[in-house]
Amino acid sequence: HRRERNIASQVRNRLPQRMLDLLKEAGELGTDMGWEVYAVGGFVRDILLGRPNLDLDLVVEGDGIAFARRFAAKLGGRVKAHSKFKTAVVILDDGQRVDVATARLEYYEYPAALPTVELSSIKMDLYRRDFTVNALALRINPGRYGQLVDFFGAERDIRNKTIRVLHSLSFVEDPTRILRAIRFERRFDFQIGGQTMRLIKNALSLKLFSKLSGTRVMHELQLIMNEEDPLACLLRMQELGIMEAIHPLLSLDKERVQILTELVKVHNWYKLLYLEPPVVPWKLYLLGMTMGIKRDQIDQVTGRLHFTRREERDFFQLRDQIGEALMKLMGWKEGRSRLSRLYKILHPLPVEGILFLMARSRKEYIRRNISQYLARLQYVEIEVNGKDLKNIGIEPGPIYAIILDKLMTAKIDGRAETRHEQLNLAKKLNKELSARFEEESGD
Ligand code: ATP
Structure with missing residues (x-):
């Protein structure tokens, strides 16, 4: 482990004590059971980036499920095991989740006189990941605690702010990684590397996106909508022709960029002021992304994204409700119209619909009154029953x-x-x- 840099002091400075205790306990348990244990993925990346991340992913070179059971017993918690994948989730009594995976020991037969070698299984595990920055591991066993395992130049890529795949077939193996590349690039303000960008363009020209299931596209889209700045990702997707590749109707025109810009503002305003009711970001942004698509075409989009019957019905209903509310709002005049009238227009709508209306209206007084509704009106109760x-x-x-x-x-x-x-x-x-x-x- 000569060339492994030790980052224990960064780990100590950047994580809360509770997390440090968990890492130490996990490392000690690993040694007790005779296995190497690593923290991996986004957790390690974010330590180097100095960004808070409490989603702990562990990889055990041994039996991950057995490890998870002992870990839960030791610290107090329960285990959900997936024996098919040799993974487990530990949910500790304070609610903290720890994901545990198994790195299998794999043996490679070399021809002729060379001996059978045991390839480092953590290396195999990391090699299956999406980008170098996510392919880092941190040793936590006592004696090696804090050593950074970086087989693929992740530290250099973090220094140079580059998103880079591990091998040239990466996007062929899994085209959703294209969306992940964009998501990480925009989130960290990195650049997709030159060769990686060529591989993305190549994957797009091979139409690999059309083979991708709607469920997987939708999942990655949802992750994008959960980002701090989803619009930056959507614009990058448009630039690379990915919107069209998902569905031609989703191409971002000026009008949609404008509404999405307003939606981001309204959404940020709402997050700052309110916790309840929570907004489901994808519902909000999908309204903007599909603005202007006619009723008789919208099912092409929901079909491509593999919506369930129920999701489709809810989404169509929301669009209809918004259309109706927009008409009614046009006739609502501050001072002249009753507040109860506004209440009746907004009350049937979920919060995503209300925020969409706010983003849509140019009139300052409509925005102000909708804001009044969210702050106060929606909670009004009468004193008799x-x-x-x-x-x-x-x-x-x-x-x-x-x-x-x-x-x-x-x-x-x-x-x-x-x-x-x-x-x-x-x-x-x-x-x-x-x-x-x-x-x-x-x-
Ligand atoms: P976030 O900060 O968004 O949670 P993360 O890196 O923790 O980012 P997850 O989606 O939780 O991302 O995935 C955990 C790890 O699994 C990643 O770090 C990545 O290495 C790996 N991973 C996830 N999806 C893929 C994929 N499609 N292909 C390869 N590796 C993946």
Whole structure:
């Protein structure tokens, strides 16, 4: 292990104590069981980049599942094992997840007089990965703790800010790596290396994307939408012709770039201010990516992305709801229109739909009022319930829903703020409504 740089001090400086304890425990357990254990992948990359990352991936040169079981028993937690893949997830009692994989020992027969050699199995494990920057391992066994295992020049690539594949068939093996290359490039503000870029272009000209399943494309798209700046990735995809390669209808025109720009702004604003309800980024951005696609063509896109029936129905419904809401919003004028009217327009929509409307509207006062809705209006509750209506002598029936709805409207518009006012209004509404009801049934 002569040439392995030791980065223990960086590890110590950049990780919380709890994580350092986990690494130490895992290394000690490995030694107890007679196996080398490594932290690998994005976790190690992010230590070198100085970015927080608490997704711990371990590789064990031995039996990963047996290791995971002992680890969980030692630290307190449970194990989900996948025996087919020889992997396990440990979920510790504090919620921390640790992924454990097995690096198989593989023996290679050499011809003639040469002996059978045992190739370092961590090397084989790392060689199957996507990019050099993700193909780093960190030794954690006592005595070797903190030694960086870098077979493929990852440290140099990190220094030079380069995304580079490990071999020339990488994208042929798995074209989704093209999307991953773009995602990491934009996230870290790196550059895809020259040879790697040629391999991407080659893969695209071979139309490897068309062979890729919709489920896998969608999964990578979702990861892109979860990034801090999804638009940067989408623009890069457009530049390389990947949008068209996924589906010609997804090509980003000026209008779509504009709405996506607004969506990123609105989404960041929302994340800063609110935790609830959470936004599902792909639902939000897919609305922008598919803007302008006609009703009778949109199923081509959802079909390509392999949406389930249910996902498709929900997505179409959301688009229809937004279309309807947009029409209604055009007629809503601040000061002249009631706030309860806005409430009724927005209330049926999920948060992604509401944020989309915000991004779509040019009028400052519409944005401001939608913001009011998210901050306050959506949580308004009235001070009376069905039981109260019964107590003041209103006969239970369908009239309850009507009265409660009208009380809500009145409260939002500031016409019945207190419980007292609401009870009075309920009595009055009951009289009016029952009179009207009798009139109608008397006809
Ligand atoms: P993130 O910071 O987005 O979580 P990550 O590097 O941890 O990035 P994951 O998607 O969690 O990425 O994958 C874990 C590891 O598995 C990666 O570091 C990478 O080495 C490997 N990997 C994931 N997907 C692929 C793929 N399609 N081909 C090869 N290796 C992959």
